[in-house]
Amino acid sequence: MDTPEKTQITATLSKFEDSPVFNYINSLSPIKPVKSINIAQTFHSLSFASLPSVFTSPHVSSHKETRFLKRHNYSDLSKPESSSGNGNEVCKDEGVVVDAAQLYHNSAELHENFDPGMSIGESSVEPPSEHLKFAIELPQTLKYGWGRPGGKYGCGSPDGRYGTQTDMVSESAGTSLSLVPFANGTSHKSSLEGQVHPAGLYKIESKKEATECDWESLISDAADLLIFNSPIDADGFKELFQKSPNPVVGFCTSFNELHKTQIVNPFGSGEQNEMGDPSTQPGETIELTQMDPTQDNLAANEDPNKYMTSNASKAVSNLHRGMRRRCLDFEKVGSRRKNIDDGSSSSSVLVQLDEKTTPKNTPLVPVKPGGDSSRCILPGIGLHLNALAINSKDSNKIKLETFSSSITLPGSADSFNSRTTDQELDESLTLVSSERDNDPNENAVPLVEDFSQTSPKKKRRRLEGEPEACKRCNCKKSKCLKLYCECFAAGVYCIEPCACQDCFNKPIHEDTVLATRKQIESRNPLAFAPKVIRSSESAPEIRDESIKTPASARHKRGCNCKKSTCLKKYCECYQGGVGCSINCRCEGCKNVFGRKDGAASMEMEDEPEDETDASVKNGVDKILQKTELQNNDEQNPNSALPTTPLRFCRPLVQFSSKGKPPRSFLGVGSSCGLYTGQRNGKPNILRPQSKFEKQCQNVPDDDIPEILRENHSPSSGIKTSSPNSKRVSPPQNNFGSSPGPRSGRKLILQSIPSFPSLTPQH
């Protein structure tokens, strides 16, 4: 085994050996040559050949989903095979995790790395029938995991520029952790070998040593990783770890919990679609839930297969995937997190999720749930938006989602997902619940719409209160591949409630969607950024007050209304619940949330278009009352605050009052709040400045997507100042116009990313 094969392996791996990931892995747990040998062969055959193509090829995505589905089923079913597959996956993830940073830039590289893992499983040894299966499945799984662009809009996308640091972190954490479970399973290794995929064994063994010997280091590493990227996660893991007398067990448990949660979730829309019987999942979920982590371990000892399958592999794979998919479904994530934090039985959490999720496993994304109501949950990117839409049943959940989205990143599910930390999620949850309790209005707001009621057709007429999150389009000619399509623009797949025709905005056409997205982004990097940029005050307060605290919001590009006087939803500013700003080119602006002139005064910009203040104000006041926007004390139609015509704290409540939240409102919210939580520790780069900036302060640079950063870099040439620049004026523009030196752009940018940009660099 040693020599020839090993050599091969070495050669194969040479590519990524150089990569930090590889190094990391090595440092983590030295791979035993013996095992590696088998692996090496595997790598050779499969990984490099087939997989890479997968990622590159556009078609991959669709396949991925399918495959994923399969894989999912296996894992869920807790078939032995699946376990091995998972193991492989985990390993891969590991690499990924390690080199998350690289991932962004070198997605291709990563893929290769992954591929090997897959191949390993496949090639290694003459696979028994089971192995064969694995061989088939593994690649798929792997592909799915990485190749899959983050569930489309999702977080996980390799390219995901908007990157999901958090996401990555999670994964990395998952990876690290995953090792543990496997290690644990090591004792059973012998038995496992037969059943487990060779790759899985490989991984296990390699890790095995590390597990016991380097357990501490591993943990620390993992923690570091987590901490580094997301302290919260790390802490959570640490906690788990500490809690359990047996670190390994603790991890396993945590994994189990996590993975349970994830299991509950359908990962991909595609999944759903493909899943022959969605109903099965719930059952599985339950199963997992019931399992006692500790017992699991014991069980594992008794029945290695079971252990591996149900716990380690599932947990790992699920965890991994779940982490990845966080973005898609943060709600679930939140649940997961909650579970961890509570330390309460994972089962409870799981159950909740289950309940929340449609009985059929509401697909995170695209899949249109058989049930109507569930549909809102979409994948990825836009995910957040999708997530917002939920069953009416889950008012809490809905609120939560809505809330978070509004606070965080409405526009971009990605950003939200990726960036939101578990803690943040928790906070948001808390907030939501509290808010809900406190605010009667909220109830009034029909955030959650019962889609079921909607007939296939008229979905379009949304309830006025319907949050944007639940995007439904009615496209006929755009194929839902243009920004005309609200779903597409929001970064979500079209779902059942949509009345679109010839829709390509579906998981099935992921390739197309991504390509189109990419194209659009190339044209306008901010095309998928939230149109309305909001910032809230410091993060810490997010929980309680951010919502209530006044926040400034502006439309990123400004409107161009001519006849609506910015008093109708035709106006994007109005629709977004924000006042018009200098950037707007509107005529006769009467935006109750803030007139352009007001902004102008503050910004000192040109555009003295509306000067009909007195009359306008009166009218505005009336309108305001009419609109019931009054909920916001802060909102001043008069915009006493020139700076921010409208302060939007926009708690969900606000729009709820009318029941008609501006569509973008939910989606658009600034992410500042959530981020803040995370970023608290970080120094604020932002300086004290204009009100806007102040509001935005909370947002750390990190949050800002690279793309945005780039775009907004001073050099990027912001034409903001010119009101005319309608097309791609960066969010900065809002501030940029202001004469004073402002650093606001960062803040703005953060909130912007609605979609993870497909293009790695852009």
Added chain:
DNA sequence: GAGTTTGAAACT
């Protein structure tokens, strides 16, 4: 529910 209006997005 059909038709109109509106303004963003896309195109030239």
Added chain:
DNA sequence: CAGTTTCAAACTC
């Protein structure tokens, strides 16, 4: 970059 067209949401009846 400006003007025009296309598109789909918002709105009205």
